[in-house]
Amino acid sequence: MKKIRNDSLREEIYNQKLDNGINLFYFPKKGFTKKYAIFTTNYGSTDNKFVPLGEDKPVELPEGIAHFLEHKLFEEPDEDLFQKFSSQGAYVNAYTNFNQTSYLFYSTDNFYKNLKLLVNFVQSPFLTEENIEKEKGIIAQEIQMYQDNPKWVVFFNTLKAMYYSHPVRTDIAGTVESINKISKDDLETAYKTFYNPGNMVLFVVGDLDSEEIVKTVNSAGKDYADKLDDVERIVQNEPDDVLLKSIEERMLTSKPLFHIGIKDNELNLTGRDAVKKDIITNIILDMLFTNSSEFYNELYSDGLVDSSFGAYFTGKKTYGHSLIAGQSDNPQEVYDRIRRMFKKSDKYITEEAFLRIKRKEIGGFLTGFNSVEFIANNLTDLYFQDFLLIDYLDVLNEIKFDDILKRFNSHFREDRSVISIIWPELETGKN
Amino acid sequence: MESQRKEIGNGVSINLTYTDKFKSNYLGIYIIRPLEREEVTLNSLLPMVLDRGTINYPSTLLMERRLENLFGANLKISASRRGERQIIRVSMEWADGRYTGEEGLDKDVLEMVKEVLFDPYTEEGLFSKTYIEQEKKNLKTRINNKINNKRSYSINRCIEEMCKGEKFSIYPSGYVEDVDGIDEKILYDHYRNILLKSQIEIVYTGHDNKMNLEELMPEEILNRESIKYVPREVIIEKSQNKNQVREKMQVNQGKLVLGYRTGIRYEDSLYNGLLLGNEIFGGGPNSILFRNIREKHSLAYYVTSNIVKHKSIVLLDAGIEYNNYQKTVDLINEALQDMVKGNFSDEDIEIAKKSVRTSSESIIDNPQMVSEFVFGKIIANDDRSLEEMIKQLEDVTRKDVIDAMKTVNLDTIYFMYGPNREVQNEKNKK
Structure with a gap:
C-alpha cells in the first residue's frame, strides 16, 4: 500500500486501489482495542436525479430512495445480518445523509471476518416485493419520529426557505407518501449506478495489519464488468437569492426555536479550497456566536439566547449555508441584532479573536484523533471533496486574518439570510 | 490499563490511569450528592452559575477565552442522576502538550479547574445576583424543555409514575416551582455545604505529566471533619402497580x-x-x-x-x-x-x-x-x-x-x- 505521512500530526495513512475497483484506505491506530471500518457510496438524499449506469437519459426517483436502499441492504436471503455481525463480536450500523450512504461496523476481535462480511453484504442486494413493502412500515415510523422533533423541523424549514429547487431542501428519509411510491425497479436502478466501486470508498481504522486488510478486501470484493468513473447527477440551476425570507410553524415545544440560515454562493470548490473555505467560515461563526464572543454575551445578558445558542457552516460542491440556531422568546429581535451586527462588525471580527479560535480548533482537531469513529467518518466526508484528513492541520495553519475579513464581507449578507421559527402550540396539547 | 487509587484526605480520593495512547488528557472531579427534592434544583442550578465566572475570569466570556487559549480545553460542569444519587461533575479534557507543541500547559489547566470549583466569581461573599437571576431563568427553560424530546420525556414520565414515592422518581433537572425561592445566599450556602460534606472523587486519565493532583484540593477540603456518604438505593423487589x-x-x-x-x-x-x-x-x-x-x-x-x-x-x-x-x-x-x-x-x-x-x-x-x-x-x-x-x-x-x-x-x-x-x-x- 502507498504510505502518506503527516509529521505534525505524527500519523500516517495507507492507500491502495484494488483490482476489483475498491479504493481502500487504512489508518493505523496503535494500541486501540476498537477497530472500525466504513464502506461508503457517494450517494445521498440530494442525488435522486441522475443518468443511470449504461443509459443516456436522466431519471428522477422518489425522495428518500438512498435512505430506503440503506435499510434494504441489510436484508439477506438466508441469514440475519445483525445476528451474524453480533455473533462475530461486531456492532454494525449504517446512515444516510445529504451526500453519502455509509455502512460501518466496529469490533474488538474477528476484524477480518467482519470486514469480509461488510464488503459482501453491501455488494449483494437482496430485494423482493415483499421485503420492500415490509420496510415501508418501519421507515414510516422513522419519518414520524423526526416529524415530532421540533429541532429537526426547524432545521429543514430553514433549508426549504433558502433553496428554490436544490434537493438539499427535501427530507433525507423522504415523506410517508414518497416512500410509498418506491418500487423494486427504482431501487435496482439506484443500486447499479451508485454502488459501483468507482463511486465508493472503504476506510479502515485500528491496530491492524495492512497486508491482511488488502487480502481480505481483495477476496471479498465482487468483480464488476461495468467500471464507472463518475455518475452524472442533475442539479437544477439554483438562484443565488433565497426563496422565502421567513418560515414559521407551530409544534409541541416549550419555547420558540429558531434557525437563521445564510446561503452561500462561493460554490463549485473542491479539495484544499473547499476545506479552507469551510474552516474559515466556521472560525468566523465561532468568533461571532460562541460563548467567548462579545456578541453572544450581549445577547445572553439581555436574556435573548441561552447556552443552546450556536452556529456552524456546512457545504458541498453545489450548496452551502451557515446556520445560527437557538431558542428565544423573541427570535425576531435576535435576527434583527444579527443583521445589524453584519453591518457593523469591527468590534467582533478582530485578529485577537481569530488567533484564539484558531488555537481552539487545533486542540479540538487533535482530541478528535482519540476516536476511531471521528477519524473514519471525517476521512470519508473529506475524501469525497478530494481532500485527505491528515492534511487538515496544515490548511488550518495557513489561514490568515485577511482570509477571514474577505470571507466575512462576501458571505455574511442580509439579503441571503432567512429565519425559521417554531412557535409553541397555543394549547400545550395536554388534556 | 491499570488504575491506582489513593485517599488524600477525609472523603477525597485520587484515581489515576496513566496511558500514552491518547492525544488528550481527561480530568474529572465528582461530587456525590443524594438525589433529593430538597436539593435537586439547587444542584442543577449550581453548575450553570459556576460556568459564569471565576475570581480571575469573572465572566463566561473571559473564562471561554482563557480556555480557547489553552487549545480549546473542554470544560464541562454538570449535574446528573445516577441511581438515587446526583453527581456534580467538573471535567476538563485538553490536548496534550506533546502534540500542540506547547508543553507545560497542564499546570494552567489544573489551575483553571481548581478555580472553577473553589474560587467562583462572587460579590460580597456570595454568588452574583445578576448571574443567579439569569441562570434561574435559563434553568426554568431547561426544565420546561423536557417536552421537546418526546422519547426521553416518555421514559421520565414512566419512571415518575412507576417510582412514585421513591427518590429515583425525582426529576434530575429539578422543578420549576422550586427555582423562584433560590437566591444568591441560598445557593452559595448550599455550595459551601456540599464542598465541606460530600464524598469527592478525582479521576485522571491520560499521559503521566508528573502533575501533583493533590494540589487541586485546598487545605480545608483535605481536612474535613465529617463526610455524609450517600447510602445504597432502596430496591423494591415486587412490582406494585400494574x-x-x-x-x-x-x-x-x-x-x-x-x-x-x-x-x-x-x-x-x-x-x-x-x-x-x-x-x-x-x-x-x-x-x-x-x-x-x-x-x-x-x-x-x-x-x-x-x-x-x-x-x-x-x-x-x-x-x-x-x-x-x-x-x-x-x-x-x-x-x-x-x-x-x-x-x-x-x-x-x-x-x-x-x-x-x-x-x-x-x-x-x-x-x-x-x-x-x-x-x-x-x-x-x-x-x-x-x-x-x-x-x-x-x-x-x-x-x-x-x-x-x-x-x-x-x-x-x-x-x-x-x-x-x-x-x-x-x-x-x-
Whole structure:
C-alpha cells in the first residue's frame, strides 16, 4: 500500500486501489482495542436525479430512495445480518445523509471476518416485493419520529426557505407518501449506478495489519464488468437569492426555536479550497456566536439566547449555508441584532479573536484523533471533496486574518439570510 | 490499563490511569450528592452559575477565552442522576502538550479547574445576583424543555409514575416551582455545604505529566471533619402497580414505555444473568424484540430495553402508531414469556456475551469513558477489573439467564399518543 505521512500530526495513512475497483484506505491506530471500518457510496438524499449506469437519459426517483436502499441492504436471503455481525463480536450500523450512504461496523476481535462480511453484504442486494413493502412500515415510523422533533423541523424549514429547487431542501428519509411510491425497479436502478466501486470508498481504522486488510478486501470484493468513473447527477440551476425570507410553524415545544440560515454562493470548490473555505467560515461563526464572543454575551445578558445558542457552516460542491440556531422568546429581535451586527462588525471580527479560535480548533482537531469513529467518518466526508484528513492541520495553519475579513464581507449578507421559527402550540396539547 | 487509587484526605480520593495512547488528557472531579427534592434544583442550578465566572475570569466570556487559549480545553460542569444519587461533575479534557507543541500547559489547566470549583466569581461573599437571576431563568427553560424530546420525556414520565414515592422518581433537572425561592445566599450556602460534606472523587486519565493532583484540593477540603456518604438505593423487589398511564399530546408517533422491576441487585451473582438476558431480550439489533417488533411485524423503527443498574429496573421503549398499541404490548409480553420459558438459542447467549464484551472492551479507547468507568466502580463499590468483569460474563449459563428473566415483572406502562389521524387514513383506504 502507498504510505502518506503527516509529521505534525505524527500519523500516517495507507492507500491502495484494488483490482476489483475498491479504493481502500487504512489508518493505523496503535494500541486501540476498537477497530472500525466504513464502506461508503457517494450517494445521498440530494442525488435522486441522475443518468443511470449504461443509459443516456436522466431519471428522477422518489425522495428518500438512498435512505430506503440503506435499510434494504441489510436484508439477506438466508441469514440475519445483525445476528451474524453480533455473533462475530461486531456492532454494525449504517446512515444516510445529504451526500453519502455509509455502512460501518466496529469490533474488538474477528476484524477480518467482519470486514469480509461488510464488503459482501453491501455488494449483494437482496430485494423482493415483499421485503420492500415490509420496510415501508418501519421507515414510516422513522419519518414520524423526526416529524415530532421540533429541532429537526426547524432545521429543514430553514433549508426549504433558502433553496428554490436544490434537493438539499427535501427530507433525507423522504415523506410517508414518497416512500410509498418506491418500487423494486427504482431501487435496482439506484443500486447499479451508485454502488459501483468507482463511486465508493472503504476506510479502515485500528491496530491492524495492512497486508491482511488488502487480502481480505481483495477476496471479498465482487468483480464488476461495468467500471464507472463518475455518475452524472442533475442539479437544477439554483438562484443565488433565497426563496422565502421567513418560515414559521407551530409544534409541541416549550419555547420558540429558531434557525437563521445564510446561503452561500462561493460554490463549485473542491479539495484544499473547499476545506479552507469551510474552516474559515466556521472560525468566523465561532468568533461571532460562541460563548467567548462579545456578541453572544450581549445577547445572553439581555436574556435573548441561552447556552443552546450556536452556529456552524456546512457545504458541498453545489450548496452551502451557515446556520445560527437557538431558542428565544423573541427570535425576531435576535435576527434583527444579527443583521445589524453584519453591518457593523469591527468590534467582533478582530485578529485577537481569530488567533484564539484558531488555537481552539487545533486542540479540538487533535482530541478528535482519540476516536476511531471521528477519524473514519471525517476521512470519508473529506475524501469525497478530494481532500485527505491528515492534511487538515496544515490548511488550518495557513489561514490568515485577511482570509477571514474577505470571507466575512462576501458571505455574511442580509439579503441571503432567512429565519425559521417554531412557535409553541397555543394549547400545550395536554388534556 | 491499570488504575491506582489513593485517599488524600477525609472523603477525597485520587484515581489515576496513566496511558500514552491518547492525544488528550481527561480530568474529572465528582461530587456525590443524594438525589433529593430538597436539593435537586439547587444542584442543577449550581453548575450553570459556576460556568459564569471565576475570581480571575469573572465572566463566561473571559473564562471561554482563557480556555480557547489553552487549545480549546473542554470544560464541562454538570449535574446528573445516577441511581438515587446526583453527581456534580467538573471535567476538563485538553490536548496534550506533546502534540500542540506547547508543553507545560497542564499546570494552567489544573489551575483553571481548581478555580472553577473553589474560587467562583462572587460579590460580597456570595454568588452574583445578576448571574443567579439569569441562570434561574435559563434553568426554568431547561426544565420546561423536557417536552421537546418526546422519547426521553416518555421514559421520565414512566419512571415518575412507576417510582412514585421513591427518590429515583425525582426529576434530575429539578422543578420549576422550586427555582423562584433560590437566591444568591441560598445557593452559595448550599455550595459551601456540599464542598465541606460530600464524598469527592478525582479521576485522571491520560499521559503521566508528573502533575501533583493533590494540589487541586485546598487545605480545608483535605481536612474535613465529617463526610455524609450517600447510602445504597432502596430496591423494591415486587412490582406494585400494574399501572397504565395514557397521555394525549400533539404528536405524530405514539411513545410506548414499559417499566419492569427485577429485584436483582447489581451486587448479586445473578446480575450478570440479567445483563445478558436484557441484551437478548431488547439490547440491540440482534435482540428478540428488534427481530419481532421491528423486522417481523414492522411496528416500530426503534425498540430497546435498558437496565437501570442502581435501581434494578428494566425500561423498554418503542415508537409506534397509536392504533398498534395493544398489538405491540401483546407481542412484547409474549417475547418476555419466551425468555422465561427459555425459548432462545445458545447462539443468542453467545451473541449477547460478545456484544457486551465488545462494548466493555471499547471503554479503554476513550479517556472520558475510562474515567466514567473508574468512577462507576467507586459508587457501586466494585473493585473488579474490566477483565474480571468480562470473564464473569463469559461464565453465565442459560439457567442464569432464565432465572434472572423470571424476576422481570411488569410494573407500569406509559403511552403518549396523539390525535386520531391514522385511524382515519385506514378508513379512507377501505
